[in-house]
Amino acid sequence: MAHPYDALTADAMRDGGSWKWSTPGVDAHGRGLIGAFVAEMDFPPAPAVAEAVRASVDANHFGYLADAWVAEMATACAAFWADRFGWAPDPDRIRPLPDVLTGLTATIRHFTPPGSPVLLPTPAYMPFLRVPGMLDRELVRVPMAHDKADEPADGDWSLDLDALDAAFSTSGAGLLVLVNPHNPTGRVLRAEELAGITEVVERHGARVFADEIHAPLTFDGRVHRPYAASSAAAAAHTVTATSASKAWNLPGLKCGQLILSNADDAARWTEVGYLSEHGTATPGVLASTAAYAHGRGWLDDVLTYLDGNRALLAGADLPGIEVTVPEGTYLAWLDATALGLEEPPSAYFTREAGVVMTDGAACGGLGGMRLNLAMARPVLADALERVAAASAVIRR
Ligand SMILES: Cc1ncc(COP(=O)(O)O)c(C=O)c1O
Numbered sequence: 001m002a003h004p005y006d007a008l009t010a011d012a013m014r015d016g017g018s019w020k021w022s023t024p025g026v027d028a029h030g031r032g033l034i035g036a037f038v039a040e041m042d043f044p045p046a047p048a049v050a051e052a053v054r055a056s057v058d059a060n061h062f063g064y065l066a067d068a069w070v071a072e073m074a075t076a077c078a079a080f081w082a083d084r085f086g087w088a089p090d091p092d093r094i095r096p097l098p099d100v101l102t103g104l105t106a107t108i109r110h111f112t113p114p115g116s117p118v119l120l121p122t123p124a125y126m127p128f129l130r131v132p133g134m135l136d137r138e139l140v141r142v143p144m145a146h147d148k149a150d151e152p153a154d155g156d157w158s159l160d161l162d163a164l165d166a167a168f169s170t171s172g173a174g175l176l177v178l179v180n181p182h183n184p185t186g187r188v189l190r191a192e193e194l195a196g197i198t199e200v201v202e203r204h205g206a207r208v209f210a211d212e213i214h215a216p217l218t219f220d221g222r223v224h225r226p227y228a229a230s231s232a233a234a235a236a237h238t239v240t241a242t243s244a245s246k247a248w249n250l251p252g253l254k255c256g257q258l259i260l261s262n263a264d265d266a267a268r269w270t271e272v273g274y275l276s277e278h279g280t281a282t283p284g285v286l287a288s289t290a291a292y293a294h295g296r297g298w299l300d301d302v303l304t305y306l307d308g309n310r311a312l313l314a315g316a317d318l319p320g321i322e323v324t325v326p327e328g329t330y331l332a333w334l335d336a337t338a339l340g341l342e343e344p345p346s347a348y349f350t351r352e353a354g355v356v357m358t359d360g361a362a363c364g365g366l367g368g369m370r371l372n373l374a375m376a377r378p379v380l381a382d383a384l385e386r387v388a389a390a391s392a393v394i395r396r
Pocket of ligand 1 (some may be wrong): 098101102183214251
């Protein structure tokens, strides 16, 4: 049955003017470009979210954040996490952030030994490759393990625990950046994988920054498992960051949440957290509260729609491209290494297919591309057909 999102056309998205759809030009065949790179969805907002933003305008809520609004957001966030993921963080330890990136910056600055390197499994969310260096910290990339699959498959990417262990040993890193559900491979980690990570981190007396921004976006009955909730040791060494911005599509409203899971970190945050919290937008806090408290029906409908898009990708025949269908997130990893292109694959497919994807090199994953599936299904079908045709030309 048709869904209202099916009617969202590429032309309408281009007219909308968001970054995702504003790459200028046409492809080699004169077709308009399809924006499939930055991680946001093409769908209109949840009614509860739109209403909260409208109400904030009507009530002139453009002032600095009141403690009561922060407390309401923390309570709504904790209740959502408890219902959805079986972990109820203490609302007093859920603090506002402008975004998750600020959470990483603050964690490196305030919760790791001065000068200590930062471990990052790759491929990774692009800015995470740059943030440690900007804070004068060494970035240590740890490639994820990957079983090459003949058929489109999910679940074939995993953290390489031996490599992480060795990287901690040789670098003396103080922090592991753990993104789950994972951008860009779409992995949703199992309980035993989380336990394995804890063992390695504890062995080295290190900390974890758990980026769980994609937590509500899981498929096929998989449930997100908050890392800090996985054991007492994990709670003691973890700083978690999340946001309603991915699941409810409000990244421009600038609001995230830092979740502290031990008393020492909570006490330290009261000393050092002020500057990090300061950029949080008041309308973003009000909208995030509405999303967590009243946006569940909308979210479930979006998840069903995204699942249909995943099925479309799983059934697509993209010659020479290895597809990882995501277990979570709306981002899919396409490995185009076998095509043997002499240019970055995203450049080739932007020019020849008119589909703008994130190049794997920006994620630390050469030869790959990150495709955003969160678009109208007919537009995705068009995008996949174009990619298939452009890859078939090479394979011929
Ligand atoms: C894993 C991950 N972390 C962080 C972010 C950025 O979030 P924010 O805008 O809250 O910094 C993204 C955005 O795509 C992401 O995918």
